[in-house]
Amino acid sequence: MLALNLDKYQPGLSVDCVILGFHQNELKALLLKMKNMDKWSLPGGFVEKDEDVDKAAVRVLQERTGLKNIFLRQFHLFGEVDRGDRGHVDGLLQKGVIGKDLYGWFKQRFVTVGYYALVEYSQVEAPQPDYFSESCEWCAINGLPDLMLDHAGILEKAHEVLKRQLNYQPIGLNLLPKRFTMPELQALYETLLGKALDRRNFQRKMLGYGILIRTGERRTGGAHKSPWLYEFDEEKYRRGLAEGLNVSW
Amino acid sequence: MLALNLDKYQPGLSVDCVILGFHQNELKALLLKMKNMDKWSLPGGFVEKDEDVDKAAVRVLQERTGLKNIFLRQFHLFGEVDRGDRGHVDGLLQKGVIGKDLYGWFKQRFVTVGYYALVEYSQVEAPQPDYFSESCEWCAINGLPDLMLDHAGILEKAHEVLKRQLNYQPIGLNLLPKRFTMPELQALYETLLGKALDRRNFQRKMLGYGILIRTGERRTGGAHKSPWLYEFDEEKYRRGLAEGLNVSW
DNA sequence: TCTTATTGTGTCATTTTGACGCAATAAAGG
């Protein structure tokens, strides 16, 4: 979205991505700071006329993070007529975020498709702001800045969906480095759930899923006993994703 | 959608409802038969410019079934550029389903929001066809007629989502009559899952959820031992919906 | 009254879960 040729885009339709990473035992989202404003936004974009909506989300993700082949999933369409602040677009114009030429386009009603992406924090080297923003940064989910429109709600919804999915889907691939320790995986779960888990029962349950492979090596350098390094068994991980993990019938 | 004033609608956006009912131990969907064609479609509609997308789905449901206050849930946005048959709209014109005046509107790219609704079969008294269809009927999920565009895929996706949700959400309210027997509830589960369940273990598990109330009465008139009639404890049912049933953490 | 299919209720072995104990580290401090 560098040069904005509005004719290219499908009117009234946008995508917003909740890009989540895990760093220092915190869940973080990649956010954009609007130019000249104390407002932040989710990375988003418009959908080209000859572009699948899913593809548009992939493109947004690619443009901000430089990453391809990321776990990306549509989770909700936000279709309310009033998605927040009535004076929003006027504010953008006033602050010079958009010019008069874009005013009409932005003023129209938009519905937006929410996607969430799980990415490995360290692989995102230089997050790129877009045309309307001055920076692109990781922000901890606890303690978010002021978000524009209904973006806080979108983020909240993504978090909810993810939390629910923890109960019947594996998570961690694409969010943790290729090799990780059991305590690291547990920390991810605890952060997402917002509560502590018993270390020993957690390990038993995770191993029971059969999606982990214990490498022969340990993570050394830590202050205490060196934990084993694990990898995901991608074949079985994928099957877990497709079929579900705690299927009671 | 009786008089079609296209100015009223948000361009490029539609909703489609997978309206499911349960009758004679079969899962059925309410479908529309297109005028003069051997093609069927999901009940759908356009979104008014000042109407929430969710509200549009409610309206469609209301217009076809006459019912309000139904369990209705958005499950996916179908946003591919090519959602099926390229010659579809030309076919509609040729068969007289739409006039020339509507050709342009229909020819544009649409993304559609999929909703599924669970309704009590017997409460839908006279399903109403819309402007483009000649009848509105219940069709068994196994053995569907030929559906237009990607509607078969939409229906399939709804079924998938529902099946998955059986594992962590209660179901039956709005789909079964107010009072029902355990074998009836089990038949619903078996139909959705497409497999047989042990009668006794099923009952134990359902009762364990604590969302059922056993009324003092039995269903009489059957050929054999009269089963107890149950009702849902709506308070607890709703809590089950919100919090999930098989939450492992 | 007897037959037959269906429902209510319960048993039992197995598996899974929740709540802990204890020994083996690995760095840091004295």
Added chain:
DNA sequence: CCTTTATTGCGTCAAAATGACACAATAAGA
């Protein structure tokens, strides 16, 4: 160099949930 300390690997045990199945109590029809 030996002790301290926090962390990890591995295991135990009772309680709860699950899967497989037995048996008695119907209710209509032969």
